[in-house]
Amino acid sequence: MTVAGQRRNPTGFAGPCVAPALSQGNATVHAPIGPAEAQNGAVKLKLDLHDIYNRGGDIDRALRAIIAEAVAKKAPLVEIIPGKGSGALKKHVLRFLDQKEIKALYHRVEKDSNNFGRVFVHFRWK
Secondary structure, three states: OOOOOEEEOOOOOEEEOEOOOEEEOOEEEEOEOOHHHHHHOOOEEEEEOHHHOOOHHHHHHHHHHHHHHHHHHOOOEEEEEOOOOOOHHHHHHHHHHOOHHHHOOOOEEEEOOOOOOOEEEEOOOO
8 A cells, every 4th residue: 555645666665756766877866756845846856975985086977967957957955965984975075065166056055963974955946
């Protein structure tokens, strides 16, 4: 049985509807679409960097791609998951986001206070 706004996933568990994963190098980008987002057309993008944590060029390409996709889709939020580890990858992500040309594209960055391995990039669209 599935709940409204949910569908069976391949594992057999009901979960939120999720758009197909997009490949960014070896990183995985998911665009979850829940009931509230589906109603107002908002899309939250997610980038998990676990698979490419040790390849700087791939990391930058994946970050550029997810920011470009957020701008193109006017997504209000991008969730970037560098993971907890030593914190080096999170620093790399924050340095990337602090670049002048990237910083001009988003509204603010939020470091998740409950999960050290997660960063939110908020966009404001008119």
